[in-house]
Each structure stands twice: as structure tokens, then as C-alpha cells.
Amino acid sequence: MSRPKKKVYIKTFGCQMNVADSEQMAQVLAPDFVPTDEPAEADLYLVNTCAIRKKSEQKVRSLLGSLKALKRRRPHLILGVGGCVAQQEGERLLAAIPHLDLVFGTHGIYRLPELVRRASQERQLDVDLSAGFPETPPRRWPSGAAQTLVTIMQGCDNYCSFCVVPYVRGREHSRPPAEIVAEVQNFLAAGGKEVTLLGQNVNSYGRGLDEPVTFPQLLQRLAELPGLARLRFATSHPKDLSDELIGLFTELKPLCEHLHLPVQSGSNRILSAMNRSYTREHYLAKIEKLRHTSPGISLSTDIIVGFPGETEADFQDTLHLVKKVSFHQAYCFKYSPRPQTRAADLPDQLPEEVKAERLARLLDLQNDLTLAAHRRLVGQIREVLVEGESKRSKEELSGRLRTNQVVNFSGPQELVGELVHVEITEANPHSLKARWAAEPSARSRRPVVGGTPRRLSC
Ligand code: 5AD
Numbered sequence: 001m002s003r004p005k006k007k008v009y010i011k012t013f014g015c016q017m018n019v020a021d022s023e024q025m026a027q028v029l030a031p032d033f034v035p036t037d038e039p040a041e042a043d044l045y046l047v048n049t050c051a052i053r054k055k056s057e058q059k060v061r062s063l064l065g066s067l068k069a070l071k072r073r074r075p076h077l078i079l080g081v082g083g084c085v086a087q088q089e090g091e092r093l094l095a096a097i098p099h100l101d102l103v104f105g106t107h108g109i110y111r112l113p114e115l116v117r118r119a120s121q122e123r124q125l126d127v128d129l130s131a132g133f134p135e136t137p138p139r140r141w142p143s144g145a146a147q148t149l150v151t152i153m154q155g156c157d158n159y160c161s162f163c164v165v166p167y168v169r170g171r172e173h174s175r176p177p178a179e180i181v182a183e184v185q186n187f188l189a190a191g192g193k194e195v196t197l198l199g200q201n202v203n204s205y206g207r208g209l210d211e212p213v214t215f216p217q218l219l220q221r222l223a224e225l226p227g228l229a230r231l232r233f234a235t236s237h238p239k240d241l242s243d244e245l246i247g248l249f250t251e252l253k254p255l256c257e258h259l260h261l262p263v264q265s266g267s268n269r270i271l272s273a274m275n276r277s278y279t280r281e282h283y284l285a286k287i288e289k290l291r292h293t294s295p296g297i298s299l300s301t302d303i304i305v306g307f308p309g310e311t312e313a314d315f316q317d318t319l320h321l322v323k324k325v326s327f328h329q330a331y332c333f334k335y336s337p338r339p340q341t342r343a344a345d346l347p348d349q350l351p352e353e354v355k356a357e358r359l360a361r362l363l364d365l366q367n368d369l370t371l372a373a374h375r376r377l378v379g380q381i382r383e384v385l386v387e388g389e390s391k392r393s394k395e396e397l398s399g400r401l402r403t404n405q406v407v408n409f410s411g412p413q414e415l416v417g418e419l420v421h422v423e424i425t426e427a428n429p430h431s432l433k434a435r436w437a438a439e440p441s442a443r444s445r446r447p448v449v450g451g452t453p454r455r456l457s458c
């Protein structure tokens with residue numbers, strides 16, 4: 001009889017890339033560990049960390065401190081820290097946290113089984129990036145998952161002056177297309193419907209591969225796979241967003257009508273100091289092309305306020321750009337100085353109050369724009385991929401439109417994992433309410449917008 005497996009609990013901080021990495025950790029550990037949602041019963045507790053802003057790093061440190069009590073109650077528990085903070089801090093974490101057994105960096109995921117075995121004997125550190133990114137065998141899924149994240153590349157060579165990613169995730173590395181296609185096929189064979197391709201800058205996918213493949217070519221290959229209903233990707237760098245890629249939004253049926261295109265700032269002076277390699281004019285020209293090609297496309301972005309030297313006039317440029325583009329959603333952050341980055345050493349770092357006040361003004365504007373975009377959807381019939389119960393109420397289901405807005409509605413549990421049509425009935429600041437179109441009152445004669453009859457990330 002085989003031994004009962006031990007349990008692993010994985011706490012994930014940060015972005016979608018970390019969510020995908022945590023899923024990968026669970027998979028490589030699967031021969032010895034089953035995942036649990038209950039930290040108190042774990043034999044292995046892994047914290048997958050994010051170093052993008054100081055706040056995310058502080059949250060990690062405070063969690064690790066609080067885990068001392070759990071470790072005292074369960075002395076056999078192995079406590080490990082992975083991801084970007086582990087990569088950045090390495091040995092310093094082991095020195096600062098005596099109850100920590102294992103620190104593994106962003107390239108250490110595939111060495112986890114061995115590291116965990118050794119950590120039960122002595123503390124382990126694995127933060128070596130020098131060998132490049134290890135091969136990543138195609139993942140497999142249990143049946144029932146409707147949507148998934150597939151990492152297509154790791155690392156970044158862009159060196160935006162504020163960003164720690166190139167230092168903690170290493171040089172850009174693209175996975176071979178055959179591996180990606182095999183992984184997506186595994187997912188579709190398990191009944192999956194929606195795939196989001198992940199990379200720090202997916203537009204530069206393919207550089208350095210033995211078989212030269214561009215990102216548009218990869219999308220074309222994947223879009224042909226039978227059973228793939230929805231395809232998304234994140235994140236795009238505006239400097240590399242080609243006309244060919246923009247054209248695919250109307251050519252490829254599964255490609256969802258949503259693009260996450262981080263602008264970071266609306267001021268040319270600040271964009272240049274950020275080393276972003278585009279101007280606001282270039283950015284706006286790309287948006288115009290996107291809207292011309294795919295009029296219904298929804299656009300989201302990332303914005304940093306309070307970059308060193310940002311004046312009120314620079315910030316006004318950002319507000320104007322945000323109004324002009326009218327993003328459906330914007331992830332807005334106060335600039336946070338990060339170790340090793342060039343911007344951390346720039347003069348004229350702004351006081352916290354100035355950053356906070358600018359962030360509040362930007363959020364006010366964006367909240368109005370998001371609500372207005374939501375209101376424009378009321379009355380329309382749209383396709384939703386049902387992802388599960390709504391976070392707010394067990395009585396409701398929750399899913400996403402092809403254009404990426406969250407929709408909640410009443411319906412039977414059997415709809416989870418299905419593509420259904422709903423009528424949008426109410427616009428809220430962060431989500432939409434809808435009526436399932438199978439209910440008689442939702443069988444409107446209004447035309448279907450988006451969704452399957454036509455063909456459409458972070
Ligand atoms: N400070 C604030 N925000 C940052 N981001 C990246 N680095 C920093 C930083 N040092 C934001 C950018 C990026 C998103 C993932 O996080 O907007 O696009």
C-alpha cells in the first residue's frame with residue numbers, strides 16, 4: 001500500500017506570473033505532496049513572494065514572522081520562501097528568520113522536490129540565476145478547470161528604471177513553441193476553454209529560440225487548436241506592439257477583445273527617465289490603431305505616480321492621457337524605490353504625501369471612467385465564461401466577459417466552466433450584475449455583442 005501523501009500549503013503574493021509559478025510548484029511536488037487550503041495541517045508551507053513594491057515585500061516579512069508560532073506547534077513543518085523576494089534577499093532571509101528552512105529563487109521551482117528533501121536535514125539556499133532558465137515540462141491539468149495561465153517566457157531585458165524584475169527574474173527566456181502548444185493541448189484535453197499567455201513582455205517572444213517564431217505566429221498556432229474558445233495574453237510593452245499583432249484582434253476568433261498595455265506615465269519627460277522607449281504620442285497612436293481595428297476592444301493599463309522628479313505638470317499629462325484613452329481599468333501605484341534599480345538613486349524623490357495625494361486624484365478619475373464603461377454595457381447580451389461562485393455571495397456565480405469585466409449573476413452550479421450568454425442589468429464600480437440569458441426575461445431581441453457569433457489580460 002502506498003504511503004499517504006504529505007500536504008503542501010502555498011501562499012501566493014503578487015501577479016498572475018506568481019499564480020502560474022505556484023501552480024507549477026504544486027505540480028512538481030505532486031509525487032510527494034497534495035495541496036491543502038488549510039495552513040494548520042501543512043507539512044510543507046511555501047510562500048511565493050513579490051518584490052515589485054516595498055509594500056508587497058513588507059507583507060511577506062510580516063507573514064513569515066507570524067509563522068513562527070505554527071512552526072513551534074508543528075516542528076516537522078518545512079517552511080520555504082520562493083519567488084522574487086527570495087531571489088533578491090537570499091541568504092539575508094535565512095539570517096533574519098531562524099525558523100525558515102528553505103529559500104529558493106525564481107529559477108529554483110524545478111529543483112523543489114530535491115530542495116525540500118534536503119531541507120528536512122539542513123537549511124537550503126538556491127538563488128542561482130547563472131545557468132539560465134531550466135527546461136519546463138508541459139503541465140497537465142485535472143479535468144474541470146475552465147481557464148488557466150500558461151507561462152510563455154520568463155525574465156525581462158528591458159530595464160525600466162523603476163523595475164526590479166530584470167534583477168530578480170533574470171534575462172529574457174522564451175519557452176519553445178512546441179512546449180507551449182503541448183501544454184495548451186493538455187489543458188484543452190482536460191476540458192479547458194480559456195488560456196492566458198504570460199510573460200513580462202510577450203511582444204518580444206521568440207528572441208533567441210532555435211526555431212524562429214514571433215509572438216503573432218505563436219498566437220496563430222494556438223488559435224487553431226480545436227476547443228480553444230478564448231485566448232488572452234499579458235503583458236505587452238507598448239514599444240513592441242506591432243501592427244501585425246493589432247491586426248490579429250479581428251483575425252483570430254479566440255483572441256479576446258481586451259489588451260493590457262501599461263503606459264506608466266503620460267509625461268514624455270518621465271517616460272524617458274523611466275527608460276520606456278516610447279512617447280505619449282506613440283502610445284496614443286497605438287491606441288488609435290487598436291480602436292480602429294477592433295472598435296469594441298477594452299483597454300487596461302498600469303500607471304506609476306510620484307516617480308522621482310515628477311512635477312504637477314507631468315502628473316497633469318498623465319491625467320489627460322487617462323481621460324483621452326478612457327481605459328476600462330487602470331492599476332495605479334505610488335512609485336516605490338527598489339534595490340538595484342536606477343530610479344532608486346535619482347535625486348528628487350517625492351514625499352509620501354505628494355505620491356498619496358496624486359494617487360487619490362488618479363483613482364477618482366479612473367473609478368469614474370470604469371463606472372462609465374460599465375454603464376455602457378447595461379442592456380447588452382454578452383458571453384461569459386463562468387469561473388465559480390461569486391466572491392461576495394455563494395448564491396451567485398461569477399465569470400468574465402471576453403472584454404475582461406467581472407460579471408455576477410444567479411444560475412445553477414452546473415454552469416461553472418461553461419460559456420453562457422447573460423444580459424447585463426447593473427453597473428457597479430468593480431463588476432457588473434447580469435441575468436442569465438436562459439431565464440425567459442433575458443431572452444431579449446437585442447443583438448448579441450461580442451461572444452461566440454463574432455469571434456475576442458493583467
Ligand atoms: N514602484 C511602483 N510601481 C511599480 N511597478 C513596477 N515597479 C514599480 C515600482 N518600483 C508597477 C508597474 C508595472 C506593474 C506590474 O507594477 O506599473 O507595470
Ligand code: SF4
Pocket residue numbers: 156157158159160163164165166200201237
Ligand atoms: Fe519591469 Fe519594464 Fe520589464 Fe515590465 S518591461 S518587467 S516594467 S523592466
